[in-house]
Amino acid sequence: MTQQVSPSAKNAATSPTVFDPRIVVFACNWCSYAGADTAGVSRIQHQPHFRMIRVMCSGRIQPAFVFRAFEKGADGVLVSGCHFGDCHYIFGNERAVEQFAKTMNVVKLLGIEEGRLRLEWISAAEGGRFAEVINEFTDQVRALGPSPFAAEDAIAEIEAPEGGGCQHSDADSDSDAGGGGH
Amino acid sequence: MDAGRHPLIEVITNAEITGCEGGPGDFTVTVRKNPRYVGDDCVACGLCVDHCPQVGGNEFDMGLKARKAIYRPFPQSVPATYVIDSDACLNFMPHLDERQKRRLDKMAKFKRKIDPNYPPNILVCGHCSDACDVDAIDFDQMPEEISLDVGSILVAVGFQEFDARVLGAYGYGRLPNVVTSLELERMLNASGVTGGHVVRPSDLETPKRIVFIQCVGARGEGGRPYCSRFCCMNAVKDSMLIRQHDPVVEEITILYTDLRAFGKGFDDFVTRSKEAASAEYVRGRPAKVWHDPADDTLQVFVEDTRGHEQRRIPADLVVLSVAAAPNEGAVELAEIFGIETDAHGFIARRDPAVSAVETSREGVFVCGSAVGPQVIPDCVAQASATASRAQLYLTGHRHEEKAEPVEPMDLSGPPRVGVMVCHCGVNIAGVLDVEQLAADAAELTDVVVTSTDLFACSSTGQDELMETIKEHRLNRIVVAACTPRTHEPVFRETLARIGFNPFLLEMVNIRDQCSWVHAGTPEAAQNKARALIRMGVARARHLEPLQEGAAAMTRSALVIGGGIAGIQAATDLAVQGFPVTLVEKSNRLGGRLAEPNLMLLYPTMRPASEVLADKLRRLDASGARILLETEVENITGFVGSFEATLKGAVDEVLPVGAVILAVGADLHDPGAAFRFGELPNVVTSADLERRFVNGDDLGLGAEAPKSAAFVLCVGSREPKGFTGCSRYCCPTAIKQAMELNRRGIDTTVFYRDIRTISTGAEEMYREARGRGVLFVRVPPGHTPEIVGNGRAEAVRCYDELLDRRLEVPADLVVLSVGMRPRQPETDHFHEMLKASVGLDGFFLERHPELAPVETAVEGVLLAGTVQGPKDIVDSVAQASAAAAKAAVFLAHDQVRLDPAVAVVDPEICRGCGDCVEICQFHAPALSETAPGVFAAEINASLCKGCGTCASWCPSGAIAARHFTDRQVLAQIDAFFDEARP
Numbered sequence A: 001m002t003q004q005v006s007p008s009a010k011n012a013a014t015s016p017t018v019f020d021p022r023i024v025v026f027a028c029n030w031c032s033y034a035g036a037d038t039a040g041v042s043r044i045q046h047q048p049h050f051r052m053i054r055v056m057c058s059g060r061i062q063p064a065f066v067f068r069a070f071e072k073g074a075d076g077v078l079v080s081g082c083h084f085g086d087c088h089y090i091f092g093n094e095r096a097v098e099q100f101a102k103t104m105n106v107v108k109l110l111g112i113e114e115g116r117l118r119l120e121w122i123s124a125a126e127g128g129r130f131a132e133v134i135n136e137f138t139d140q141v142r143a144l145g146p147s148p149f150a151a152e153d154a155i156a157e158i159e160a161p162e163g164g165g166c167q168h169s170d171a172d173s174d175s176d177a178g179g180g181g182h
Numbered sequence B: 001m002d003a004g005r006h007p008l009i010e011v012i013t014n015a016e017i018t019g020c021e022g023g024p025g026d027f028t029v030t031v032r033k034n035p036r037y038v039g040d041d042c043v044a045c046g047l048c049v050d051h052c053p054q055v056g057g058n059e060f061d062m063g064l065k066a067r068k069a070i071y072r073p074f075p076q077s078v079p080a081t082y083v084i085d086s087d088a089c090l091n092f093m094p095h096l097d098e099r100q101k102r103r104l105d106k107m108a109k110f111k112r113k114i115d116p117n118y119p120p121n122i123l124v125c126g127h128c129s130d131a132c133d134v135d136a137i138d139f140d141q142m143p144e145e146i147s148l149d150v151g152s153i154l155v156a157v158g159f160q161e162f163d164a165r166v167l168g169a170y171g172y173g174r175l176p177n178v179v180t181s182l183e184l185e186r187m188l189n190a191s192g193v194t195g196g197h198v199v200r201p202s203d204l205e206t207p208k209r210i211v212f213i214q215c216v217g218a219r220g221e222g223g224r225p226y227c228s229r230f231c232c233m234n235a236v237k238d239s240m241l242i243r244q245h246d247p248v249v250e251e252i253t254i255l256y257t258d259l260r261a262f263g264k265g266f267d268d269f270v271t272r273s274k275e276a277a278s279a280e281y282v283r284g285r286p287a288k289v290w291h292d293p294a295d296d297t298l299q300v301f302v303e304d305t306r307g308h309e310q311r312r313i314p315a316d317l318v319v320l321s322v323a324a325a326p327n328e329g330a331v332e333l334a335e336i337f338g339i340e341t342d343a344h345g346f347i348a349r350r351d352p353a354v355s356a357v358e359t360s361r362e363g364v365f366v367c368g369s370a371v372g373p374q375v376i377p378d379c380v381a382q383a384s385a386t387a388s389r390a391q392l393y394l395t396g397h398r399h400e401e402k403a404e405p406v407e408p409m410d411l412s413g414p415p416r417v418g419v420m421v422c423h424c425g426v427n428i429a430g431v432l433d434v435e436q437l438a439a440d441a442a443e444l445t446d447v448v449v450t451s452t453d454l455f456a457c458s459s460t461g462q463d464e465l466m467e468t469i470k471e472h473r474l475n476r477i478v479v480a481a482c483t484p485r486t487h488e489p490v491f492r493e494t495l496a497r498i499g500f501n502p503f504l505l506e507m508v509n510i511r512d513q514c515s516w517v518h519a520g521t522p523e524a525a526q527n528k529a530r531a532l533i534r535m536g537v538a539r540a541r542h543l544e545p546l547q548e549g550a551a552a553m554t555r556s557a558l559v560i561g562g563g564i565a566g567i568q569a570a571t572d573l574a575v576q577g578f579p580v581t582l583v584e585k586s587n588r589l590g591g592r593l594a595e596p597n598l599m600l601l602y603p604t605m606r607p608a609s610e611v612l613a614d615k616l617r618r619l620d621a622s623g624a625r626i627l628l629e630t631e632v633e634n635i636t637g638f639v640g641s642f643e644a645t646l647k648g649a650v651d652e653v654l655p656v657g658a659v660i661l662a663v664g665a666d667l668h669d670p671g672a673a674f675r676f677g678e679l680p681n682v683v684t685s686a687d688l689e690r691r692f693v694n695g696d697d698l699g700l701g702a703e704a705p706k707s708a709a710f711v712l713c714v715g716s717r718e719p720k721g722f723t724g725c726s727r728y729c730c731p732t733a734i735k736q737a738m739e740l741n742r743r744g745i746d747t748t749v750f751y752r753d754i755r756t757i758s759t760g761a762e763e764m765y766r767e768a769r770g771r772g773v774l775f776v777r778v779p780p781g782h783t784p785e786i787v788g789n790g791r792a793e794a795v796r797c798y799d800e801l802l803d804r805r806l807e808v809p810a811d812l813v814v815l816s817v818g819m820r821p822r823q824p825e826t827d828h829f830h831e832m833l834k835a836s837v838g839l840d841g842f843f844l845e846r847h848p849e850l851a852p853v854e855t856a857v858e859g860v861l862l863a864g865t866v867q868g869p870k871d872i873v874d875s876v877a878q879a880s881a882a883a884a885k886a887a888v889f890l891a892h893d894q895v896r897l898d899p900a901v902a903v904v905d906p907e908i909c910r911g912c913g914d915c916v917e918i919c920q921f922h923a924p925a926l927s928e929t930a931p932g933v934f935a936a937e938i939n940a941s942l943c944k945g946c947g948t949c950a951s952w953c954p955s956g957a958i959a960a961r962h963f964t965d966r967q968v969l970a971q972i973d974a975f976f977d978e979a980r981p
């Protein structure tokens, strides 16, 4: 709770805002959640600032979930499911697209940058892709800075000078895909 | 994965069959289990791999990537344990006593006998066993002989790649940038060697120009005579994938002979790929691949059949679509089992038209590519077919589930949450501070107790969990360990044993999705794990106990349609002892086989009547109830309790548990195309067959023909209309052409691609050409034209080879007509059963590869051509598969209903019907609750629990159980309960 983790060295160098975004990832049980597991089995390292919420199908991910996340202060929200034609429930992901479009409209109306919300298809086999998407999205959200809805402390932290107990731990994505453990 | 988890399936890997005795229903098979040197305690943590110093080639990645001497064959392997490659392992004999040394010595000698290069063990290593926390490494394992008593045997040994080195001209094995299609496949796999990108093996650069060479080692050229069936589509798919992944690739060329996109939806796929301009298609077989040392590129020499042009296509990477060859051990295995193999070394079937899966020995079955190359949908259908046939020998062994009812625990009252955090050896604890996580969790609302465990999933871990629940009167459990996808079933089962409602368990994934992937940032990982547990607890507080429901299962089936597929499905089910009713609209069984318009069935040339008689004999003996001249007027209900209204021979409402649709397909009516109907000597292939059978003269009002022409793909592969391939017409036309040829009639076949994909058909094609049947390819965009006044006299068409218009005399023109969905049956049953129909008008399978005979409606199965055009062999296989799937339902007297489904609150529902519209499973339906007031209701037997309707409902009347709004929102909120770290 008292620890602070700074973003990847790469980003610290390029981005003026030094902070770790808080990202909510919604994933369907059959493809994208499984893809994240595959990344685990293959030890494909990626940035750790997201929290996963599992639902059975991407069709379950309704606008209200995304709004709630932003309202609570999420800096980014990723919605993910199976590739087209692969949905365990046939067309759930097509419904997800429609819901996502609606969500995106409202999100824009609320004055939240488009780049904070993303939709991705990741299959159960695509562990590497899952890691890639997470890294990319994290960097993208980081570049956008804290969400306008994020709590005061987030903003306070950005304004605080860098350093002071910050430990530069490297969240580099492509560090040693094969080696877990130590 | 599912097979590995099934309680009735024992998987023995790394083993070979050494003997087989006995007979059908009572075989004794001896199996030699080769040692894996890793015991059953292995938790698949992978520490050993990190410590192993020895590197070997990785077979799964086609040697493109290295692996250690101890390894997991591939990420989804079953069992999930590791294996030591004794040929690569440095230390194969640590701490041995004399006896063991002698044993090992013997084994090494034995190994050296087989392979003189077998390395002597010189080093003493054992790093893996030092690293292993659970002491799973056991170097002393010896091969073990076990014997199994089984009722029937299924052979599914698959195929192996044709060794392309044999064809020296293509340079495989000599030129590094010539790879096989399987090697390319590993590159394109996102979790594969190169993370989904193509590279040139020589310098790991992305190739700019890629050339695919098809039919390498297949269809005769220096290899095997047959067609490998899957390579065309594979190349098309790969070209699309490459284009999507690597925009740098500039040119992709596919050198092919015939484009065999014969499967359902395959032609559409090719069209899309052509539209996306993913590749240039050149028809021709290259002579050689030449390496230009100057700039390290390759040149492919090919004669383009279009205008006989000699071309030299430059390439950075050449992909050989290699043929499928029989598995090396197949012949040996066949000898052990006493079954026959064919001339190529594949397992032979007794008669594929009678049963697609029977070998020459009773009780031994075969499926998949062990009989010859197959595409996945066909393999899966055949596999189910074998299972269905195999059951016949298992009667009396059928497994009935006997659950001893456990007194449910009283879990009422405010939430009392217990949190258990797992070390998973060092898998979690090596990165995360597990004790701290437990301590943090103890602070959360409603958490009564926390604990940690070395391995929560071990039996001691589970015992402790049960103790803790009882001791602290817990009513919610949070297990922070590995992924729920593999371990939720394990924990749920444990909980169910003590009467704890399994739906009150929440699993938090802090291994696969945390410690394993954030090892480099332990503090951030710790924060993440803490947050995930917090979110899990928040969700757990809102979990509701759900009761697994059950609905009665009527243990009988209805088969609709008495063609070959219907007969097969009904026979299979009836023989297993299930009451089956077979209804047929007409007054005789046999469908197309009985019409009579089929003379000889390719490739065995057995008369159709003989095959049919054989089938009918089996059907009669099976005891199925047969209703001729009967129609199914209506079907209502759902799996387990359908009710079919039958009219005709009987007038009754028949209750059944499952329905198999086998109504067949229609033949395309050419209308006025090709001057059919106008000229008397233009006939359809079905007409011709009928004339053959009846011995009618072929003159059609004039003297016997001297010449004949076939026009293929009439009503198939049409840009407007049926875009698919009808599959059966190529071999049928060739068979008929050969018959005409035999009668001394000069025969020409106008074709677009010859798709002789069924067993023996390619050989038949060669034979026909050898006998002088002329084959003329109709290039895309052209159609043959019938010339003649009052009678057809010739067929005119542009010929690509000669680059001019060609006219061949034809006193008889035969149109090979394709298949059409049968109407009005298709619409009728589509409406009643709500099973979806695809764009091509045929019934849609639930998944082309995973569920080829099932529909989205549970309990409704497809057999034969209702699902799409196929020939007799494939229809029969599919019918057996449908029977097997029906038996899965009928084997139980109840249907278990997953309670994690959607429910409607009728108070809130406005009856708008949106849910009814979007649900693919037809679970919601509107009903009138009060005069003029409608509300939706969701049928739990049909709902699959995806929760889409809950999100879609405009009034929020639907709750997706186990993923309710409350539960998900609580989870979201909990993330932000803690300030930014």
Ligand code: FES
Pocket (backbone or CB within 6 Å): A028, A029, A030, A031, A032, A056, A057, A058, A059, A081, A082, A086, A087, A088, A089, A090, A092, A093
């Ligand atoms: S199950 Fe993955 S999107 Fe529907």
